[in-house]
Amino acid sequence: MKHSFTLEYAQQMDQQDPLNHFRNEFYIPFINDKPCIYFTGNSLGLQPKITQDKVVDELEDWANYGVEGHLHARNPWFSYHEMFPPLLTDIVGANQEEIVVMNQLTVNLHLLMNTFYRPNAQRYKIICEAKAFPSDQYAIASQVKLHGFDPATSIIEIKPREGEHYIKHEDILAAIDKHGSTTALVLFGGVNYYTGQVFNMPDITRAAHQHGAYCGFDLAHAAGNVPLELHHWDIDFATWCSYKYLNSGPGGVSGVFIHQRHATNKKLPRLAGWWGHNKDTRFKMPSDFDPTPTAEGWQLSNAPIFSMAAHRAGLEIFKQAGFNDLVSKSRELTGYLFFVLNEVNASFSQPVLEIITPQKQNEYGCQVSIMMKQNGKLVFDTLQKEGVIADWREPDVIRVAPVPLYNTFEDVFHFAEIIKRAIS
Numbered sequence: 001m002k003h004s005f006t007l008e009y010a011q012q013m014d015q016q017d018p019l020n021h022f023r024n025e026f027y028i029p030f031i032n033d034k035p036c037i038y039f040t041g042n043s044l045g046l047q048p049k050i051t052q053d054k055v056v057d058e059l060e061d062w063a064n065y066g067v068e069g070h071l072h073a074r075n076p077w078f079s080y081h082e083m084f085p086p087l088l089t090d091i092v093g094a095n096q097e098e099i100v101v102m103n104q105l106t107v108n109l110h111l112l113m114n115t116f117y118r119p120n121a122q123r124y125k126i127i128c129e130a131k132a133f134p135s136d137q138y139a140i141a142s143q144v145k146l147h148g149f150d151p152a153t154s155i156i157e158i159k160p161r162e163g164e165h166y167i168k169h170e171d172i173l174a175a176i177d178k179h180g181s182t183t184a185l186v187l188f189g190g191v192n193y194y195t196g197q198v199f200n201m202p203d204i205t206r207a208a209h210q211h212g213a214y215c216g217f218d219l220a221h222a223a224g225n226v227p228l229e230l231h232h233w234d235i236d237f238a239t240w241c242s243y244k245y246l247n248s249g250p251g252g253v254s255g256v257f258i259h260q261r262h263a264t265n266k267k268l269p270r271l272a273g274w275w276g277h278n279k280d281t282r283f284k285m286p287s288d289f290d291p292t293p294t295a296e297g298w299q300l301s302n303a304p305i306f307s308m309a310a311h312r313a314g315l316e317i318f319k320q321a322g323f324n325d326l327v328s329k330s331r332e333l334t335g336y337l338f339f340v341l342n343e344v345n346a347s348f349s350q351p352v353l354e355i356i357t358p359q360k361q362n363e364y365g366c367q368v369s370i371m372m373k374q375n376g377k378l379v380f381d382t383l384q385k386e387g388v389i390a391d392w393r394e395p396d397v398i399r400v401a402p403v404p405l406y407n408t409f410e411d412v413f414h415f416a417e418i419i420k421r422a423i424s
C-alpha cells in the first residue's frame, strides 16, 4: 500500500494493525486532559497495567512469609531470577545458560570488562564508537586507568566522517584492521543512542575475532528494539538495561549475555559473590568460590525481587505480542515516520529538517533523530505544548521513538502535522 499523509490513512493503518490493542495494556500519561504522544520509550518505557499486581504479589509474600519467602513465596525468591532467561531468549537470540538478569547496566559493563578486558603491554586498546553514551565513556576510561594504561593512547574512538552524521561501517572495520594486533577489546553499542544507527554486530565481531580481540556490545538501545542473534553472531558478551524498550520501570534491573564458551569456563577471571556460587553448595557457605558454569556465575548479590517483578510484567507482554511481530510493526511504523517527515519537507520550498538516522534496511530500529534546519527549539516547544513527549538534544536535534507496543500510526501522523504547522 502507498502511504499518505492524512489522518484517515493513519487511522486506517491502526485499524488494520493486529498489535494495536496492546496499547491498552499500558498507562499512557495525560497532557492537556488527553493521552499524550509518548515518543520516549527509548529512554523510559511506559508502565504496563499488570506491573502493579506483580509487585504487590511480592510485597504480600514478604508480609506473609518473611524470610521463608525465599523458599515458600508463590515465586520463591531463591530462584526468582531463573524465570528470565526463557522470557529473553527470543529477544536477544541466546541460549538460556548464556543469559542472566542482575544489577544495572553500568555495573554490568564493569563486571564484564573485568573478565574480558585484561590488557597487557602488547594488547591494551579498546575500540569503541565516538560519542558513546557518557556512562560507557566513563566506564571504559576508568577501566583503562585501573589497569595502569593511558586513555589517550588506549581508547580508539571511531567517528562519523567530516560533515556526516553516522559512522560508516567500513570505517569501523578499517579501524579494527589497523589497531587489531594491539587491541584487547572491541566494545560497541548495538544502536547508537544519539543517531539511532544500528551497527552491524556480526561483522564487527568477526573482525575483532580475526585479530584475536574480544568483542562485546552495550545493547541499551537495542534490546527489545531490533532483532538480535547474540549466540549465532558469536559475540563474547553483552549487557542491556530493561527500563527503555523492555518497560521495567525507572532504574530497572539489567540483563547480561555471556557466550556459552565463556559462561561454562569456570577459570575465567571475574569478580565473585555468593550468588554466583554453585547453587548446590551455596548455603553450605564453603570458603572457596565455585562458580555456576552458566552466565549466573557472574552474579554477585541476591536478586532485587521488586525490580524483577516489574521486569517480569514487561516481558510477559512481549511474550504475548511476539517479538518478531513487534519488529515487523516497528518497521512499518518507523517507515511511516520517514514518509511523513519527507512529506513535511516537500511542503516547503526548502527542506526544513534532515533525518540523521540511517534509512537503509537493518540500519535503523524505532528511534529516529531529526535535525531541524531552523527554529528547532521553537518547534520542539510547540510539540511539547501540544502533548508530544520527545527528546531534545542541543543544538538542533529532536529524537523520537515510535514504539510498536504502544504507539500508533495516528501518533506519527499528528507528530509530523504539528511540526508542519509550527514551521508554517
Ligand SMILES: *Cc1c(COP(=O)(O)O)cnc(C)c1O
Pocket (backbone or CB within 6 Å): 104, 105, 106, 107, 133, 135, 136, 189, 193, 218, 220, 221, 241
Ligand atoms: C541508558 C544507557 C545507560 C544508562 O546506564 P545505567 O547504568 O542503566 O544508569 C548506559 N549506557 C547506554 C548506552 C545507555 O543507553
